[in-house]
Amino acid sequence: MTAQTTMLDAEPGSTPIVFEEPRIRSRWSLLFRSGTFWVGAIITGFWACCAIFGPWVVPLDPFADDLMNTLGPPDALHWFGTDQLGRDVFSRVIVGARDILTIAPLATIVGTICGTIVGLVTGYFGGIVDMLVSRVIEVMVALPLIVVALLVLVALGPSTPAVIVVIGLVFTPLIGRTVRAAVQSERDLDYVDAAQIRGENALHIMFVEILPNVLPPILVEMTVRLGYAIFFVASLSFLGFGIQPPSPDWGLAISENYGVIAGGYWWTVAFAAGATGSLVVGVNLLAEGIHGALTG
Amino acid sequence: MGKAIGRFVLKRLGLAVLTLFLLSIVVFAGCMVLPGNVARAILGPFADQRAVDALNHQLGADRPALSLYWEWITKLLHGDMGTSYTFRAPVAPFVRDALVNSLKLAALAFVIVVPLSILGGIVAALFAGRWPDKLISLTSLSLTVIPEFVSSIALLLIFAIWLRWLPLSASFPADAGALTQIYYLLLPCLPLVIVLFGYFARMTRAGVVEAMASDYTRTAILKGLPRRTVIIRHVLRNALLPTITVIASQTSYLIGGLVVVEGLFRYQGIGSLILTAARGKDFPMLQGGILTIGALFIAAVLIADLIFLLVNPRTRTSLR
Numbered sequence: 001m002t003a004q005t006t007m008l009d010a011e012p013g014s015t016p017i018v019f020e021e022p023r024i025r026s027r028w029s030l031l032f033r034s035g036t037f038w039v040g041a042i043i044t045g046f047w048a049c050c051a052i053f054g055p056w057v058v059p060l061d062p063f064a065d066d067l068m069n070t071l072g073p074p075d076a077l078h079w080f081g082t083d084q085l086g087r088d089v090f091s092r093v094i095v096g097a098r099d100i101l102t103i104a105p106l107a108t109i110v111g112t113i114c115g116t117i118v119g120l121v122t123g124y125f126g127g128i129v130d131m132l133v134s135r136v137i138e139v140m141v142a143l144p145l146i147v148v149a150l151l152v153l154v155a156l157g158p159s160t161p162a163v164i165v166v167i168g169l170v171f172t173p174l175i176g177r178t179v180r181a182a183v184q185s186e187r188d189l190d191y192v193d194a195a196q197i198r199g200e201n202a203l204h205i206m207f208v209e210i211l212p213n214v215l216p217p218i219l220v221e222m223t224v225r226l227g228y229a230i231f232f233v234a235s236l237s238f239l240g241f242g243i244q245p246p247s248p249d250w251g252l253a254i255s256e257n258y259g260v261i262a263g264g265y266w267w268t269v270a271f272a273a274g275a276t277g278s279l280v281v282g283v284n285l286l287a288e289g290i291h292g293a294l295t296g
Numbered sequence: 297m298g299k300a301i302g303r304f305v306l307k308r309l310g311l312a313v314l315t316l317f318l319l320s321i322v323v324f325a326g327c328m329v330l331p332g333n334v335a336r337a338i339l340g341p342f343a344d345q346r347a348v349d350a351l352n353h354q355l356g357a358d359r360p361a362l363s364l365y366w367e368w369i370t371k372l373l374h375g376d377m378g379t380s381y382t383f384r385a386p387v388a389p390f391v392r393d394a395l396v397n398s399l400k401l402a403a404l405a406f407v408i409v410v411p412l413s414i415l416g417g418i419v420a421a422l423f424a425g426r427w428p429d430k431l432i433s434l435t436s437l438s439l440t441v442i443p444e445f446v447s448s449i450a451l452l453l454i455f456a457i458w459l460r461w462l463p464l465s466a467s468f469p470a471d472a473g474a475l476t477q478i479y480y481l482l483l484p485c486l487p488l489v490i491v492l493f494g495y496f497a498r499m500t501r502a503g504v505v506e507a508m509a510s511d512y513t514r515t516a517i518l519k520g521l522p523r524r525t526v527i528i529r530h531v532l533r534n535a536l537l538p539t540i541t542v543i544a545s546q547t548s549y550l551i552g553g554l555v556v557v558e559g560l561f562r563y564q565g566i567g568s569l570i571l572t573a574a575r576g577k578d579f580p581m582l583q584g585g586i587l588t589i590g591a592l593f594i595a596a597v598l599i600a601d602l603i604f605l606l607v608n609p610r611t612r613t614s615l616r
Contacts (some may be wrong), residue, residue, distance in 0.1 A: 135315070136318075138315055139315055143322075143589070144551050146556070147586055147589065150555070150574045151323070151582070152326060154577060155326060155327070234443050238445045238556065241574070251443075254449060258452075262457070273445075276442075276443060276446045277443075277446045277447075280441050280442055280443065281441060284441040285437075285438075
């Protein structure tokens with residue numbers, strides 16, 4: 001973000017549009033040369049494919065019980081073994097990508113949209129609005145996000161829309177804070193003054209003039225938040241307040257089966273844990289790559 | 297100078313009280329207003345309306361929200377957190393016992409992670425750009441983002457099931473001595489160590505890199521001081537300051553991790569207290585638990601600010 005500000009400050013008299021194209025092109029090439037980005041993209045892409053095509057490619061029905069063959073170890077038919085209800089763990093791990101990769105991105109989008117609006121308004125107007133929002137943010141960060149989510153989910157009852165709304169809501173002030181900082185450094189630039197003198201209204205200035213210029217930090221924040229969203233959805237599902245049975249979700253699968261690992265049935269949880277870990281790391285590497293390329 | 301520091305402390309204290317007040321409203325609203333109907337949330341959507349009304353009346357939840365809040369907050373200020381729905385007993389002793397247990401777990405995690413991550417961060421910064429730096433940075437980035445329940449499962453499978461070195465559950469026998477307690481708490485504290493290591497190591501690294509590039513470090517080197525002296529007396533003294541603030545700000549995160557870890561290892565701490573209360577819709581217990589950790593976090597940040605103030609020569613002079 002600092003690099004971007006100095007870049008804009010360095011050309012005080014020019015309109016940003018002139019410099020827009022080469023800057024963006026060099027950023028893209030930076031992004032594609034980043035190893036971190038590619039490793040993250042491949043891991044995330046793999047799980048995204050599983051989420052989209054999983055139900056058609058898995059060898060066995062991930063929802064079919066087989067009570068004659070419960071807790072079976074990995075073999076030629078059940079590559080990752082079977083769980084307590086005799087369901088095929090391999091098929092469940094593949095299809096398990098679906099719910100988390102639907103809910104987490106949706107929650108991130110909700111949070112990004114609300115956070116961008118909050119950030120634009122507080123950053124552009126400042127003053128009392130700004131002060132109020134800062135207080136609310138301070139209260140929000142005083143509580144662990146997972147606890148805020150628990151509080152609201154107990155009240156609303158756990159359901160998919162509730163999880164999306166809760167995570168979106170929790171992200172709003174955090175994303176709003178980043179957007180606000182970016183908007184504050186744009187607010188005093190010439191193009192904003194020009195728009196004000198032209199007589200454009202505040203809404204036009206915020207969304208048409210400033211928003212395109214603060215998109216890079218918003219994009220970075222969004223990918224970082226996506227990593228956290230996956231973290232939270234998985235953790236909430238594990239605690240029983242997120243994705244509900246009979247979904248093959250990984251967090252849920254671990255919470256259903258970790259009671260039996262003392263008996264040595266490691267395959268019921270190990271693959272789901274590995275899948276969750278790899279997805280979270282993948283998305284974060286992706287975010288790190290984008291962050292590195294966009295902020296220099 | 298004493299007066300300036302006093303004023304600063306008072307101001308920070310005032311802000312902390314204000315945040316605490318707002319927090320109490322949020323927690324109260326979350327538990328009382330959001331369900332709209334406490335008894336409905338407890339009894340479920342299919343309960344008879346008469347039963348719901350009766351329970352609401354019995355709990356006193358049919359009165360206006362403002363008077364409920366007033367009653368709750370005045371009791372709270374006298375140390376009364378209300379009566380648990382589940383245990384039909386005062387909440388405060390439960391919260392106190394759980395807090396003691398959680399502090400033990402958190403303290404052990406901190407004792408392990410703070411020296412380890414500071415060392416890791418310093419090593420990474422001194423080798424900036426070379427392989428030890430890349431190794432430490434990439435490992436800490438990857439470890440930090442992995443959910444606690446995933447690392448807990450991995451650690452459980454390795455150390456408790458496969459190698460059988462450590463116990464599966466964290467509940468130590470009632471008469472256990474300090475060493476036995478540490479033995480039982482080692483496994484549950486590791487997932488917290490893993491997550492926190494990344495944050496602390498990255499902050500330390502950033503601080504050290506910045507201090508190494510500063511003018512005073514160059515002056516110290518040009519003055520002909522040995523590298524060892526430059527690093528210990530000039531670089532680290534300045535670089536480790538921000539780490540204090542980061543450590544305090546991660547208290548909230550740590551408690552969030554406790555919810556998962558204590559639940560998983562069946563440890564009777566504040567995290568599992570909140571989790572059990574949430575599952576049982578025990579709202580007084582939930583309010584008590586959440587408000588306690590919020591207050592704890594605000595206190596931690598306040599204390600960190602004060603330590604920062606006392607240790608940092610720059611703020612000391614600017615206040616003079």
